[in-house]
Amino acid sequence: MPAVSTVGLRRLLGQRGLTPATWIPEASEGRAEEATIRPARLVEGEVVAAHPVGAAEPWPDPVAFLDGIQRYQIVGYLDAAPLVVARVAAAVRERSGPGCRPRLAVALERRLAIGRPEVLDRVADLFDGTQLIPLDDKVAGHPVREVQAARKVVDRERGALELEVGRQFRAKSDAWLVIDGALSEGIDWVSDPRMIGVVKSHSTLPFGGADQVTYLRTPYAHRSSVFAPATRSLAPVHSWALRLWPWEGEDLFHGLVRIETRAGDDTLSRVDQLSRWLLAERAPVSTPDPRWDRLLYGIHDVEVYLRARMGTR
């Protein structure tokens, strides 16, 4: 992002022959997802079952939380070709012990300008300190397709930034690290014995049929059987569903998260312990976020931190 405000940027774009625009696509802060079933391999038992995890237990050790955010908007058009600017940021905040407030451990931010090469050429000098990312010619010719492609670039860059902050944190600390989302994003993560992914989204389900029903109806303070998701890339992980809040009277997904850890022999032996620790992390409640039933407060704290740094406008 240039040092000037977006208002100033649009004025400069106008001077370069672009038509200034103001459009923030819906869900510009979140990643694109599609609803699908990708059958997983059960690691624990023959059929999916719900297992009680016991009473919540506070995490005894230091624990850190990792999350990233992204924001993008269309700021102009050269003819019909959009120019998208974006900011991605990721951070790790570490809690030194039970009852403590998380403190910043690592934070990174990147500014991106995404568009067709001829668009970027026209305005390149306006984006000091901003990474210019040209779009593939294959998506050229349709503005909507170009914006969708730009969004994928932003998703990718955010993922890369999260990996980078995770790597930097691990380089200086061996504390537990809870990340917002799947571990399968990074090869380092899936092999880390003290890394846990907490997935709030259930767009991709690991089971169909009766197993799916059992999986989705996991009661409060229970977990599902452990399974190995059919990951789209890289290394395998072990995963299970955990119900943080009673869902009866609420939505089917209320309080349901999917946990990922390294796919090791030790996973099964500590799945209940980890579940009890995670169950304790449901409080404090991360309101006013509408996803508070699945959003751990530690992750919420990182999000709030990143949003505060990025500003609201």
Added chain:
Amino acid sequence: MIDMTNPKADPIGRVVATELKPSTPHQFYFWTSREAPVGIGTIVRVEDEARVVYGVVTEAFAYSDLMTPLHDVIGADGDPVLAGQLPTERAEIRLFLASVLRQQPEEPLQAVPLSSVYQADDADVVAALRMDLYTSGERPTAIPVGVYSAGGLEAPVYLDADFLLGPEAAHLSITGVSGLATKTSAVEFMLTSIFQTFPAHKGSVAAVCFNVKGSDLCFLDQPGDLTDEDRALYQRLGLTAEPFANVRYYAPFKPDGVNLNTLRTHADLAHNTEPLVWGLREVLDYAEVLLNRDDLDAKADAFIDFLGERVVGREYHDPSLRDAPFQVQTFADLEEFFRAIFDFMEALGRGEVWKTHHLATIRKVRNRLGNISTRSKGLVIDDGAVNDLPWGEFEDRSVLVVDVAGLDPLAQDLVFARVVSQLREHLERRDLGVDHVIVFVDELNKYAPADGPESYVRKMLLDLSERGRYLGLVLFSAQQFRSQVHRRVVGNAGTTLFGRMDMDELATPGYSTLSPAIKIKLATLPKGELMVRHPHFTQPIFVRFPRPAVMAGRDGVERFPPEPDLPFAKAIGRQLRQLGAKVNDDAVADRIDGRRESDVRQAVHATRRARPDEAWPFFLSCLGRVVEPEVVRPRRAIPSVMRHDDPYAP
């Protein structure tokens, strides 16, 4: 005195503004860490490249990211024990609201910049309170009032003498609940501060204090107990911790006319304790004080004027009343004068008017005046002896304490009215001996109440508060409830001090400009702390002041217990010994035996006025020789010269 070299420290906070809580030219919000030494009354500095803003914290907020209390209950499963054991501490904020004290540059006046906030240092306190206008330069007029304390900083705070003792503004009013030794202590400290720092180019200053209750002001000349902290405060303020060097006490007698009506009767304190004794002449000019509202009519006023101008202290001759002229000096003489009028009118047998004055008016004035010596017995003595304040001989940095604690309220009013009126008259004529006089009155709500009938004393106080500053006559007043004092009196006080306050008092409209946080701070203010309002300070400032370096009343009474009341002869002996006479009670009793008490009192009074080296002979000379009654013996009759053989005898 002021450390201007303190390097700038790290910021302690940051100004924040939202659309709903914007920064304005008069106030701003800022946040700090939880550990920052910031509280209500803390002075802070906001600085950006082009502007420096000083503010004082007037309100404090803390909140977390919790949306509703219900979510806390849900998060803890309704168990308060679990609520205290949550794995992560919520994000929270310490947010403060500050009122702007000063902006530099002052024009154009703009909203406070959204910049870093720093804790004020000595130089900032000087600038924030505009003290740079009067603490430096060729003619500084700074009077220390206390120390501003925050985060380890102790910065002296000064008042401007031009706004404390005139002529720009004047008067000081202090309000606080009773029993915390704040009001009297603050005034005593302020007098010390003024006496030690009042600039020479402003002239001389003295104080007249009315002790209206207890022993509060009875030991101003005795050193008090101070802690190391007190001494450090004195040092920080550039003052010396010592009692007043020049104090004189005036107290009326008790009704017996010989024992002083004060707690300060210990022999060791007698050297500067004098009786306050007035006669008819001193009282008559202030008869209005003694008359109630119903009595105050033009007719009574005219007759009192007639007495004052034509009769009292003069030779009044009216053959219709009696052949010999009247010499009215005392209340007894006055009664004789009235009796003559009534006898004359009775003998006349017709009419009810004597020299244009109706008999009913004369009777009313006679009744009121005649009762004065009864109602103010001890203060007003009917033998012509007068001992008054040293009018015309006031000394620079002297304190005169008029102890009226033992008088009834009416007599207190009389003392108050006469002393203040005399001060005013002498200051108008510039012949008092000093240029400024501070009059300290405790319980001002009693003398200048907000409600109730108009009284002479209240009118006089209004006049003093509105015009005294031009004369150098300054009112220092104390009261428990400011709301109960006439608003023109408190409104004219240029400087106002507040000690610990009663919450009910703080709920009155006069305190509506204070924030709830300031009010709660006032309601819980510890001993030795004050909130100060002064014309140079755009917001109230909290300061600490040391205990006064004089003996507290309670300690003084223990250290110098009052002498018991004595019979007439022994009381006279004690007074004479206090004047230096080397004489015992037996000798005194022997010499005054059979003498009229009024003659003895006059002789003592004359001795006190003269202060001779040899007090006893002087007293005896004043008392005069005993005139023995002459017994006339019947003389032997002279024998008749008549003879029986006298042929011409009857």
